[in-house]
Amino acid sequence: MGETGDGCAHCITDKWYEVEYVENVLANILSRLPVKSLLACKSVCKHWCQLISSQAFIDLQLLWSKNHSIYIVYPYMDMRMTLYLMKDGDEITKRITFPYCGNLSPLTIICSFDGLLCCINYTWKVDSGMIVEDVTDLEIRICNPVTRKALLLPKGSTSEEKPSIGVAFGPQINEYKIFRFFCAKRISLAKRQSRANRRQCEVYSSSTGSWSVIGRVPYCPMQSSHSPLGSNHVFVNGKIYWLIASDEDHMTAGSILTVDIEENFGTIDLPKEVTEHSYLVDLEGCLSLVAVYDEDEIVNIWILEDKDKPKWELKCSDPVPFSNEECVEFVVARENEIFFITSNHYYIYDLDQRFWRELDLSDTSEKKFPVAVAYTESLLSCDGRMDPQTEDISNRTSI
Known part of the structure; x- marks a missing residue:
C-alpha cells in the first residue's frame, strides 16, 4: 500500500x-x-x-478580468477614503481603505480604466492666516488599488481657476495621456487678457513622464455643481468626451467637447435640449447621454451610433422610480446597465429589460455613496511602463 x-x-x-x-x-x-x-x-x-x-x-489577466467588471462606490469627500467593491447586485464583496499619499485633502476618483484609477486632491494654502484648500491647484495620481501602487504626477501649469482634467488610454495597453484645462495667469496689468484667451490645455504623456502645453483652446469642459467630480467626462473608443456649458445657462450642457489620443479637438451637437442632470457614460462601448428630466420624471438615454459622423439614437425614454424632489448625484454605466445614485436611493436600470431595481446598501457602515465607477482588477503599472518607478503605498496609513 x-x-x-x-x-x-x-x-x-x-x-x-x-x-x-x-x-x-x-x-x-x-x-x-x-x-x-x-x-x-x-x-x-x-x-x-x-x-x-x-x-x-x-495582458491575458486583463482580458479575462474585463469580462467580470464590478463597481467601486465610495463616499465623496470621505476622510478615510474607503472604497467599496460591489460585485453582484447589491453585494459589497470587499472594502479597501485607500491611503492619502501624504495630503490631508480627500482623494476623488476621476475615472477608472483597465484597473487604474485617476485620482485628484486639492492642495493647501495659507489665506488670511488660515490653512484652506486651494481649488486652483490639484495633485493628480494614477493608482492601482489592488497592487497598492500610486504614481504622483508632476505639477501642471499655474491656474487662476479650478482646473478640469480627462484621461485618454491607448492605443497600447497601459499607455495614457491626461488632458488638463487651466486658466493661465495674467502676464501683467498693462496687458490684460480676457478669460477666454487665457484658457489653455496641457497634456501629460505616460511615455514621456512630463507635461507639454498645447495652448489656447476654444472650449473648456463645464464645471457642474451637481457632479462630485466637477466636470463629467468619459473615455470611449479612443476619445475623451466632456459636456460644454451652453451660452444661455452655464449650469446646462450645450454641446460636447472631444479630443483623441493624437490631441485632435472637436465638438459634437447634443441630440436635443438636456437638463442640469445630464451625464456622459460608456454604454457597451458606445458614447451615451443620460438625461434626467425632473418635471416629467423621465430619463432619456441616447446612443451615439457613429463617432466619425455623429448620429444620435434615442435608445429609450422611461419613467424614473424616484420623485423630482430627489436629486440625481451620480450616474455610471457597466455593460448594459446604468447605476443611478440619488440623494436617498441607489438604482440599477437594465437597458435590455427596461427594468429598475433598487439596491439595499443599508448594511454597510457608510450610508452615502455619491460616486461610483466601473472597475476591473489588473496588474498594470501606474506609470505606463514595465519598470517599477511607482510609489509603494502599501505601508501608509489613513488619517
Missing part, C-alpha cells in the same frame, strides 16, 4: 510539473485568480514570478 501511494503521488507531481511548464495552460489557470492572490503566487517559485510579471500574462 505504501509503495502504491508513493507511486501515485510521484505520478501526480510529474503531471503537474508538465502542466506548470506548458505556459498557455498555467497562464490561463492563474489569470482567473484575483490580483491579490496573484501577488502572493509570485513568491511560490521563480518560474511563477517571471510568468506573472510578464507583459503577456498581464
Whole structure:
C-alpha cells in the first residue's frame, strides 16, 4: 500500500510539473485568480514570478478580468477614503481603505480604466492666516488599488481657476495621456487678457513622464455643481468626451467637447435640449447621454451610433422610480446597465429589460455613496511602463 501511494503521488507531481511548464495552460489557470492572490503566487517559485510579471500574462489577466467588471462606490469627500467593491447586485464583496499619499485633502476618483484609477486632491494654502484648500491647484495620481501602487504626477501649469482634467488610454495597453484645462495667469496689468484667451490645455504623456502645453483652446469642459467630480467626462473608443456649458445657462450642457489620443479637438451637437442632470457614460462601448428630466420624471438615454459622423439614437425614454424632489448625484454605466445614485436611493436600470431595481446598501457602515465607477482588477503599472518607478503605498496609513 505504501509503495502504491508513493507511486501515485510521484505520478501526480510529474503531471503537474508538465502542466506548470506548458505556459498557455498555467497562464490561463492563474489569470482567473484575483490580483491579490496573484501577488502572493509570485513568491511560490521563480518560474511563477517571471510568468506573472510578464507583459503577456498581464495582458491575458486583463482580458479575462474585463469580462467580470464590478463597481467601486465610495463616499465623496470621505476622510478615510474607503472604497467599496460591489460585485453582484447589491453585494459589497470587499472594502479597501485607500491611503492619502501624504495630503490631508480627500482623494476623488476621476475615472477608472483597465484597473487604474485617476485620482485628484486639492492642495493647501495659507489665506488670511488660515490653512484652506486651494481649488486652483490639484495633485493628480494614477493608482492601482489592488497592487497598492500610486504614481504622483508632476505639477501642471499655474491656474487662476479650478482646473478640469480627462484621461485618454491607448492605443497600447497601459499607455495614457491626461488632458488638463487651466486658466493661465495674467502676464501683467498693462496687458490684460480676457478669460477666454487665457484658457489653455496641457497634456501629460505616460511615455514621456512630463507635461507639454498645447495652448489656447476654444472650449473648456463645464464645471457642474451637481457632479462630485466637477466636470463629467468619459473615455470611449479612443476619445475623451466632456459636456460644454451652453451660452444661455452655464449650469446646462450645450454641446460636447472631444479630443483623441493624437490631441485632435472637436465638438459634437447634443441630440436635443438636456437638463442640469445630464451625464456622459460608456454604454457597451458606445458614447451615451443620460438625461434626467425632473418635471416629467423621465430619463432619456441616447446612443451615439457613429463617432466619425455623429448620429444620435434615442435608445429609450422611461419613467424614473424616484420623485423630482430627489436629486440625481451620480450616474455610471457597466455593460448594459446604468447605476443611478440619488440623494436617498441607489438604482440599477437594465437597458435590455427596461427594468429598475433598487439596491439595499443599508448594511454597510457608510450610508452615502455619491460616486461610483466601473472597475476591473489588473496588474498594470501606474506609470505606463514595465519598470517599477511607482510609489509603494502599501505601508501608509489613513488619517
